[in-house]
Amino acid sequence: ISTETTLAGYHFDNCFMNAAGVYCYDAAELNQVQASMAGTFVTKSATVMPRSGNPEPRYQPTRLGSINSMGLPNEGLPYYLDYVSQQQKAVPDKTYFQSITGFNIEEDEQLLAQISASDFKGVVELNLSCPNVPGKPQTGYDFEMVERILTRVFTVYHGPLGVKLPPYFDIVHFDQMAAILNQFPLAFVNSVNSIGNGLKIDVATERVVIKPKHGFGGIGGDYIKPTALANVHAFYQRLNPAIQIIGTGGIKSGQDAFEHILCGASMVQVGTALQKEGPIIFERLTRELQTSMAQKGYTKLSDFRGKLQYLD
């Protein structure tokens, strides 16, 4: 029973990987995902200059998931390009993901120019959905801006590239975003990023649990799985089949991954649960997914990918 997959024309031995932001800040963390059963890794979203991010505490696990307002801390794109370049030489038969995010179109173009000038041979994940930089709106909710960004991006960059989207909650928004995304030769769409600007409260102290933004932060974990599944399936139904789906959100078991794939995902990313259990989680998730598949007589992901049935 195989959990291998293909994305952007590349083969991956396993369909599981980390979600950007989790276990991918530096070489110490990335090495652990690289050494795990994950099929590959994606780096922390990289910006033009290194960033220290928001004041701590800025991440809190909760009983049902997590809340974070990291504020885009990262070592800057050159750091990650160097790391990936090393891994391309050390472990050449794997394809890696570089996440990037600019503060405007010019920065997006600058980041992509840096990638083009490097020996990077992987897949770019353009993050359009960071909810935690004060004053920076979630680009994914500004449809005209998304169209302008993608028009510029595909004019200047010609390698495999996908976008990380925020969750949408309105059918008309799925229709409008799909109409924009279908205009571009995207390798994939990754749904979903955290549900932005949630609030977790410590009732004993009557205080919020993270410092930035009066305690407001992106929500991950069990809370967001129904929204994640809906976004995966909505785009799977609407997008040109050449644009694959990466499913992210609420995956903490093999069955959760099965559900994302049934909704149409070709790759699944793990955030909150990876943060809690560490990269060893990929062994359990892979085993559990294989068990789910075996119980249903499936031997490969394409046996059931996108085959969610309706009641009508």
Ligand SMILES: O=C(O)c1[nH]c(=O)[nH]c(=O)c1I
């Ligand atoms: O606060 C962050 O760094 C962050 N946190 C998230 O939950 N999603 C994102 O895309 C980012 I860039």
